[in-house]
Amino acid sequence: MVGIPGTEERLILADVEDRLRQVRGRFNFHTVQHHLYRLGTVLALGTALLIVCTFLLSPLLFTLVSWPVLVFLAFCFLFFLRSGVADWADLNEIARRVDAKVGLKERLATLVAHLTSGVIGKPSPSSLWPHLLAENSALMNEWEVRKVAPSRIPWSAVPFLLALLLAFFIASIPMLSDRSAQDPFSLANLQTVLGEFPDRASELLDKQLSLLPDSQGQWGGSTLYDTPANLEGKTQETTNEGDGQNQDTPGENRNLDLRSLASLPEALQEKIRQALQGLPNRGQPPKPQEAQPADQDRRLALQPSKDQKKPTASLEGQNLPPGEKPSRASRNRGDKRKEQASENGNPGAATSAPTQGAGLQQLEHAQLDRKNARGTFQPDSSQVPGSGGQAGEGGPGAGSGTDPRIYGEQKNLGGGSHTFQIALETTHEKSHEGESDTDDKDTGGIIEKSTKNLSQQQSLDDTIRKSQIPAEYEEIVKRLFARGESR
Amino acid sequence: MSEAPATQLISDFQKTVHRIESELAKAVIGHEELVRNILIAFFAGGHVLIEGVPGTGKTLIVRSLAEVLNLSFNRIQFTVDLMPADITGTRMVMDREEGRREFVFVEGPVFAHILLGDEINRSTPKTQAALLEAMAEQQVTVAGTTYRLPPPFFVLATLNPIEMEGTYPLPEAQLDRFFFKVRLTYPTHQEIQRIIDTTTTTSLPELHPVFDYAEAPERILILRKLVREVLVAPHIEEYIAALVHATIPTGAKYLNTTDSARTTLPKDDFVNRYVGFGASPRGGQTLMLGAKVVALLDGRANVSYEDVDRVAIPALNHRLVLNFAAEAENIDPAVIVERIVHSARKLRR
Numbered sequence: 001m002v003g004i005p006g007t008e009e010r011l012i013l014a015d016v017e018d019r020l021r022q023v024r025g026r027f028n029f030h031t032v033q034h035h036l037y038r039l040g041t042v043l044a045l046g047t048a049l050l051i052v053c054t055f056l057l058s059p060l061l062f063t064l065v066s067w068p069v070l071v072f073l074a075f076c077f078l079f080f081l082r083s084g085v086a087d088w089a090d091l092n093e094i095a096r097r098v099d100a101k102v103g104l105k106e107r108l109a110t111l112v113a114h115l116t117s118g119v120i121g122k123p124s125p126s127s128l129w130p131h132l133l134a135e136n137s138a139l140m141n142e143w144e145v146r147k148v149a150p151s152r153i154p155w156s157a158v159p160f161l162l163a164l165l166l167a168f169f170i171a172s173i174p175m176l177s178d179r180s181a182q183d184p185f186s187l188a189n190l191q192t193v194l195g196e197f198p199d200r201a202s203e204l205l206d207k208q209l210s211l212l213p214d215s216q217g218q219w220g221g222s223t224l225y226d227t228p229a230n231l232e233g234k235t236q237e238t239t240n241e242g243d244g245q246n247q248d249t250p251g252e253n254r255n256l257d258l259r260s261l262a263s264l265p266e267a268l269q270e271k272i273r274q275a276l277q278g279l280p281n282r283g284q285p286p287k288p289q290e291a292q293p294a295d296q297d298r299r300l301a302l303q304p305s306k307d308q309k310k311p312t313a314s315l316e317g318q319n320l321p322p323g324e325k326p327s328r329a330s331r332n333r334g335d336k337r338k339e340q341a342s343e344n345g346n347p348g349a350a351t352s353a354p355t356q357g358a359g360l361q362q363l364e365h366a367q368l369d370r371k372n373a374r375g376t377f378q379p380d381s382s383q384v385p386g387s388g389g390q391a392g393e394g395g396p397g398a399g400s401g402t403d404p405r406i407y408g409e410q411k412n413l414g415g416g417s418h419t420f421q422i423a424l425e426t427t428h429e430k431s432h433e434g435e436s437d438t439d440d441k442d443t444g445g446i447i448e449k450s451t452k453n454l455s456q457q458q459s460l461d462d463t464i465r466k467s468q469i470p471a472e473y474e475e476i477v478k479r480l481f482a483r484g485e486s487r
Numbered sequence: 488m489s490e491a492p493a494t495q496l497i498s499d500f501q502k503t504v505h506r507i508e509s510e511l512a513k514a515v516i517g518h519e520e521l522v523r524n525i526l527i528a529f530f531a532g533g534h535v536l537i538e539g540v541p542g543t544g545k546t547l548i549v550r551s552l553a554e555v556l557n558l559s560f561n562r563i564q565f566t567v568d569l570m571p572a573d574i575t576g577t578r579m580v581m582d583r584e585e586g587r588r589e590f591v592f593v594e595g596p597v598f599a600h601i602l603l604g605d606e607i608n609r610s611t612p613k614t615q616a617a618l619l620e621a622m623a624e625q626q627v628t629v630a631g632t633t634y635r636l637p638p639p640f641f642v643l644a645t646l647n648p649i650e651m652e653g654t655y656p657l658p659e660a661q662l663d664r665f666f667f668k669v670r671l672t673y674p675t676h677q678e679i680q681r682i683i684d685t686t687t688t689t690s691l692p693e694l695h696p697v698f699d700y701a702e703a704p705e706r707i708l709i710l711r712k713l714v715r716e717v718l719v720a721p722h723i724e725e726y727i728a729a730l731v732h733a734t735i736p737t738g739a740k741y742l743n744t745t746d747s748a749r750t751t752l753p754k755d756d757f758v759n760r761y762v763g764f765g766a767s768p769r770g771g772q773t774l775m776l777g778a779k780v781v782a783l784l785d786g787r788a789n790v791s792y793e794d795v796d797r798v799a800i801p802a803l804n805h806r807l808v809l810n811f812a813a814e815a816e817n818i819d820p821a822v823i824v825e826r827i828v829h830s831a832r833k834l835r836r
Contacts (some may be wrong), residue, residue, distance in 0.1 A: 113720040132718055132789055
């Protein structure tokens with residue numbers, strides 16, 4: 001080649017280096033995928049193990065088992081991270097692999113070894129160096145990037161997918177099980193779940209889909225519609241809370257940290273149970289619904305639906321439209337449970353115990369909470385299942401599907417004292433329509449005034465609209481309402 | 488880029504060796520592998536120890552080689568009463584024309600390009616040691632005067648494995664100075680038939696020298712220099728070092744315990760059980776140079792793993808000092824080297 005001496009040599013070296021970099025990219029991407037799949041496999045299996053242990057083991061045993069599992073998972077994470085770094089190939093390594101794959105007899109590796117050691121711009125390392133260059137240049141036609149490093153999914157993807165399926169299957173068992181089943185992985189429960197798997201799965205899927213938000217703007221709990229003043233207030237509250245925490249002494253903080261660390265497995269077990277079955281931990285007394293509602297329930301309860309905009313004479317009709325019968329599967333299960341309850345000599349259990357699967361029950365809680373957010377004043381007795389209230393008679397939320405704990409455990413109701421809620425939604429909507437209703441006259445003026453300056457979305461998100469007012473404030477609220485009436 | 492000269496050099500090397508082999512094949516029936524090993528050692532600048540039963544063509548091979556290469560050739564028949572001076576030469580009193588007498592150094596048979604030491608184990612260690620300096624330094628010292636041997640200097644010694652009475656096994660230090668130790672096997676049935684056919688008639692094979700007599704040493708030295716120009720990647724050097732290190736048993740004396748090599752091989756069970764002392768660094772040098780010749784013969788300018796493996800057994804088998812257990816169980820050192828090479832394949836990636 002005529003030109004600057006060494007130009008052809010540099011061109012060949014640049015060509016080889018460029019192609020090797022492409023191969024290296026593919027090899028390293030494949031390596032990263034491989035390690036990620038392996039890590040995913042271990043994590044999926046570990047998660048499945050934890051789920052099984054959550055329901056099979058007591059909190060103490062779960063603590064004993066979960067710590068090694070968590071430590072093992074952390075170790076695996078670090079191990080695969082280290083393996084990924086160690087297997088990260090440089091150009092020399094890639095050249096050796098290409099040599100081995102194509103059968104170049106170390107021609108490429110020798111060239112790259114001298115290339116990386118800085119042969120350019122220096123005297124040739126040997127009188128045979130040009131021959132090596134020429135050979136590599138000629139042999140470059142025999143190996144292509146795609147052939148040497150084809151884009152393929154690593155074999156480790158197969159065990160990863162299997163482990164993922166296993167984890168999903170194990171996680172679905174408690175979701176599809178009856179809520180009353182404290183041990184979802186018992187043989188009897190597994191047979192039941194697997195026997196009714198298609199019905200339960202489709203029902204759970206339908207329920208999930210029905211609760212999806214229509215649009216982001218309809219999330220009742222969103223802060224998107226907060227006024228700047230409200231946002232500032234919330235920020236201030238958060239800051240104050242943070243400051244309050246920071247004011248703790250270091251020793252207290254350390255103790256708190258240790259305590260929270262020690263209770264980590266227990267909390268994890270509880271979280272898993274709640275997430276999959278909506279149940280408190282085994283061996284712990286069930287907590288009041290108000291005190292510890294599931295996060296998802298709370299979110300779903302704040303979520304307005306299309307039906308919410310319409311004035312509803314009976315919320316029972318929302319859950320179960322008139323003339324529409326419950327699905328066959330749920331009816332069948334309900335019938336079965338009624339039969340079981342009858343056999344146990346406890347007919348009331350048929351109505352007091354939830355008859356849906358755990359996941360389904362959880363979703364119903366969410367729907368009921370939504371009702372609760374716009375319910376009318378109800379005496380407690382009508383909310384207690386089995387107390388004589390029938391579907392459509394007790395007003396909104398008094399249907400047979402009402403969760404008995406929707407207003408908390410019965411023992412927390414104050415020994416027969418009343419709790420009540422204001423029919424804010426009804427009043428608001430009807431006052432828009434301008435209808436004259438005796439009930440509406442009592443409260444409509446105040447509520448309308450209180451939400452007058454808010455947008456429609458904000459008024460739906462109004463705090464007072466969602467609040468449950470304790471019985472002891474009944475007199476105060478009534479007095480306020482009376483004042484509004486007098487005006 | 489001067490591609491053509493480099494390629495031409497390699498091509499010349501290949502052609503020369505192939506011509507030598509084809510000429511040797513006229514006289515030596517069979518033993519192609521042995522001839523190839525001898526030529527590898529010759530162009531790498533080493534010496535060869537041939538072990539074989541009498542009558543299998545050891546002397547024929549060496550004499551034919553000298554004839555083909557057109558180099559000077561001497562033969563020494565080692566016997567018990569052979570003295571060092573019989574090898575190196577001695578100072579003798581010579582009468583000058585003017586009547587003056589003086590000591591003149593008379594060169595021994597070692598002063599030749601190719602030296603055949605026949606049945607080297609029949610002489611005493613003192614005489615054997617006379618070859619040490621010649622083989623290693625390519626020079627001899629007589630009466631305080633050092634004489635350079637004419638390059639290229641190539642020693643080809645033979646060992647007779649039978650009739651071991653009255654023999655003196657070569658010391659390890661001298662064995663280590665041989666580049667290769669090759670074994671001459673019995674010829675096959677067809678080879679014996681051809682040997683009988685070609686050597687019992689009036690028409691003996693005529694060998695044609697590959698080089699001119701005047702330029703032969705220089706040409707050979709150029710080819711030897713070319714061998715050292717062959718390129719080697721660092722991972723090949725690691726591989727060779729790992730092979731050599733793998734021959735050293737775990738509990739060996741003089742083992743460096745602070746060795747933190749990155750590329751190591753697990754010790755073979757045979758090595759720990761049967762090897763007293765492993766190969767020396769000279770073994771590594773042999774592997775490298777031998778592999779370079781093999782690479783050139785393959786038309787490459789770089790060494791590959793296969794080249795190293797190809798020369799591993801002849802380069803290492805005589806460098807392993809086996810212990811009494813190996814002697815008792817009749818363990819062949821070549822088997823141990825073969826096991827090491829086999830286990831070293833996992834180092835290739």
